[in-house]
Amino acid sequence: MALCWSGLRFDTRYMTFRVKACNKAVAGEFSEPITLETHTFLFKLDAASAHQNLKVEDLSVEWDSCGGKVQEICKDKNRTNQSPMHSPARVSLMSPKRGPTTRVGRDRFTAESYTVLADTMIDAGQQYWEVRFDKDSKAFAVGVALRSLGRFDQLGKSSASWCIHLNNWLQQSLTAKHNNKARTLDCAIPDRIGVYCNYEEGVLSFYDAKLKQLMHTFRAKFTQPIIPAFMVWNGTFSVKTGLQVPSVVQSGQRKNSNTSSSNASLT
Structure with a gap:
């Protein structure tokens, strides 16, 4: 038996209940408590994961041209002031229980990939988030990526990422990028x-968040989880999450399902 509820509100807990199976002869045990709620994507x-030149604070990023240099100076000082207790030879003999713990995760982006990923993957459902950025940034990009995106890979330049890219270096351009192919977008920034x-x-x-006008649509077959991804060079941006998909976006998706741009249109 399947039940369907309509008209549910976003990010709301409705009820907690238990169920059991029964017939004329006997009744089964109650299930564990089940909560009916609508979730938000936070x-x-x-x-x-961030490049060393990106200063990250929760949902905002600021370009720091000296970020990597400062960290290298700190590392050099630590090596110089390192005590015998923490020398490489000494550390190698330490008990595993006393050894330093490390965060299990991907490698930090490096070289010219000024990228940072979100800490939560998407593997189901419809999600929506917004990003406000400095339009004077020399370069900015927003999109999604696979976890396998290489630490040297720039967004949109491999098959593992899809993005909208703003370039203010030498000549201003706004493009949709995927797998090292790009399409210039004919819309205001x-x-x-x-x-x-x-x-x-x-x-x-991707939408103009203020006007809710469609900028570009990629159509892909996601076979593994994807992650919100961002890039900035000489600029700043901030992200807003936990948003409900706007009704105008929902209706626009239905209208444009047969006319939206696709990966195949990128040249």
Whole structure:
């Protein structure tokens, strides 16, 4: 037996209940408590994945041209001031229980991949988030990526990422990028970009968040979880999560299902 509820509100807990099977002869045991609720998609930025030149604070990022240099200076000082107790030879003899613990995660982005990922993956459902960015940034990108995105890979330049890319270096351009292919977008640069993802349908759409106008849609077949991804060079941005998919975006997706841009249109 299947039950269907309509008109449920976003990010709301409705009830907790238990169920059991029964017939005329006998009744079974009650199930564990079940909570009926609608979930919101919340994430923060994973500072451990960020390029050293990106200063990350929860949901905001600021470019720091000296970030990597400062960390290298600190490392050099630590090596110089290191006591015999913490020398490489001494550490190698320490008991595993006393050894330093490390965070299990991906490698930090490096070289010219000024990238940071979210700390939460998407593997189901429809999700929506927005990003406000400095339009004077030399470069900025927002999109999604597979966990396998290489630490040297720039967003949109491999098959593991999809993005909208703003370039202010030498000549201004706004493009949709995937697998090292790009399509120039004929639209004004917005103050905020809204990102809509329908995982099961393989739809990734970008909107002018203020006007709710569609900028571009990728159509893909997601076979593994994807992660919100961001890039900035000489600029700043901030992200807003936990948002309900706007009704105008929902209706627009239905209208544009047969006319939206696709990966195949990228040249």
